[in-house]
Amino acid sequence: MSLLIDAVNEGVGLVNFDSDVAQYSNSFREALGMFGEVSAYSTPLVRVCNDTHYITGTRELGETIEFKRPVEIAHVEALKNAITLLRSAEGVPAVFATRSGKGKAVQFAISPKVWLDEYLGHASGLDDIFWKSIVWAAKKPFLMMAMPPFVTCQFDDCYGSSNPFKKGSDSAVVNLGYIDVLNEFGYVPHVSFFIDQVDEKDERKIKEKYDKGLAEFSAHAFAETLDFETAHFIYQRTHGFEYTYEELDEIFAKVDEKFRRWGIVPSKVVDPHWQNPGLRSLRYLKERGQTYVMFNALFGMAYSDPCACLWRNGPYGKHDYSSSYVFDYIPIPQDFPDAKTGDFFIVQAYLGPDFLGGKTVFNNENKFNDIDAAADKAALQIKRGLDSLFFGNVMCHEQRIAALSLEEWRAIFTKVEKLTSKYHKIHKSYEYIAQYAKNKCDCRIVEAVHNLAEGKVSCILKGGTDMPLQVYVFRDKNEGVEYHFETIPPFKESVTVSYQLAP
Known part of the structure; x- marks a missing residue:
């Protein structure tokens, strides 16, 4: 341990994730600012107690991160020359930073079990503390090959002006006005349509946004009935049943014709309705260069299938499509002739449910349109993606946008900008981010x-x-x-x- 402290004193950075500090010598603990006795207990959460230090500088003072189950923490009797960044529910230092000689060190007093999904897990609220601790402590210059702070947004179940849930002529979906507002704030949204239900009067707007690089579009499904019981799927039948190749020939010809009529090329990122594509559709997607998908269910399976997400799901192995962060090549059966593992890449950064869920009058989910709550959730989706070194992704379904006026929609994103003002944000399309993520992983x-x-x-x-x-x-x-x-x-x-x- 003396050699380690000598190295820190000479300028080497140290981040210690081992919370069992009682086993270390007094000299080691004192070099990191820890004095007196060490005891152990558990805490259900940690709370931000410093919002000026680099490590916690994008956080809000008093912000809490709750665990799924209590996590062990080392209670150090006294700290000297150390800055406490996070505290337990009882106020005990959970993460603190210090200097020793020419070097810097960060000590995590919470157990490393916190990085297991059963306690909290990665991409669940603490990842920025993890990587920023390393960056702060490291001797500079320090190089890191990670995702830039990209931000985008995606919208499912889109109709545009024909949306049957719109609340009057000032609805944000009329003439795709919600895209105009998003553009005002720098976003390049991914809009996934029920392509047979798009109003002809919106076609010029779609073409205009595409040509100017202000939006990208994909085919979500052909249509959906208002009772939500019948959907006209493109990439496979409902509940994971495959189309025949003859049926797929006709389906993709119809999709191609629709996008030719609009004068645009669909996004390389596929956003299917209710399920990822069927295996037989992969041939057609490869031919069209559409080799990125947004959700991590296996091909040929419905999202509702409990086995749909049981694969590697790199980098963190989270098996939940509804709220997950995945950059990985989706596995394809070895004996399948049309595609192989390595052909399709999952690019998912999604903190569910969608940010308008339960916050608008759509489907009687709320008694009023709660602008503040919607903005809070949208901002959290951005923060979680950026903090976790994935990307910020604001996501919802267009039926809920239809319940908002254009001014209510603008008010949401005005507040989102304020709530994320501490963050550096680079607005890009989902397609660009997908290509970047794949190349970074390669x-x-x-x-x-x-x-x-x-x-x-x-x-x-x-x-x-x-x-x-x-x-x-x-x-x-x-x-x-x-x-x-x-x-x-x-x-x-x-x-x-x-x-x-x-x-």
Whole structure:
């Protein structure tokens, strides 16, 4: 332990996720600001107690993260020269930061069990504390190849002006006005239509938004009846039953004709109604370059099937399509002739249920349109995606948008901007983010070298990418941290890139 403390004193960063600090020597604990006796107990939550430190700087003071079951925590009798970032329900320091010599350290007093799904899990509210602790403590410059802070939005069950649930002529769905408002705030939404129920008068608007890069569109289904019992599916029959190839020939010809009529190309990201595509439809999707999907159910299975999400679901193995964060290649049976594992990529960043669920008068879900509650949930969807190093994704169904006036819709996103003002946000389309996520997962940094004499950082990457990617370059700034992006060019197999650091 003395060697470790010596390294920290010389400038090496330390993040200790081991909460069993009682086993460590007094000298080790004292170097990290811990003094006196250590006892153990459990806590049902942690609370943000500092919103000025880099690690918790995007959080709100007093914000709580509740666990699914109590998590063990080490109660250190006294802290000196340490900044407490999170506290337990009883006020005991749960995460704290300190300095030792030239180095910085962060101690997690909560058990690492917190990263298990049965307690909380990744992408569930603490991931930013995890990775920002590493960034803050690390000796700089520090390189990180992670998703940039992309933000987008997706909407299912879309009709546009013909939406049967619209509340009067000022409804946000009339003439697709909700897209105009989203554009005002920088969003490039993914709109997935019931393509046979789109009003002809909206076709010009669809074409205009597509041509200007202000929205992307996909085929959700052909139509849906108002009783929700009958849906006209495109990619497979209801409840996971496959179409014949002859039926699929006709179906995809009909979809192609619809998009030709609109004068646009559908998004490469598929957003099917009630279920992911059937296996037999994969041939048709590959031919059209539509190789990304938004939800993590296996092909050929309905979302309602309890086995639909029982696969790897990388990186964290979350088996719930309704609220999950997944970047992974969806497995395809080895004996299936039309496609193979590696052909289709899941890009999911979804904190369910949809942000308008239970917050509008649609279907008597609420007595009034609760603008504040809707904005709070939409902002949380963005924050959770960015904090977890996926992407911020605002999601809902258009039936609920139809219950809002255009001004109510604008009011929601005005508040969302305020609630997410601490975050750096880069608005992109879902298709762009999907392609970026796949390419990021296809390569990795294997070595990085800081040349002090020349003021350069060089890194070697393995894998391959067909689009430019960005690497974070973090530098210390006063008591905080700042970053800028450097570009990784497209490459095959291996590449070495060097960046000149600013003085």
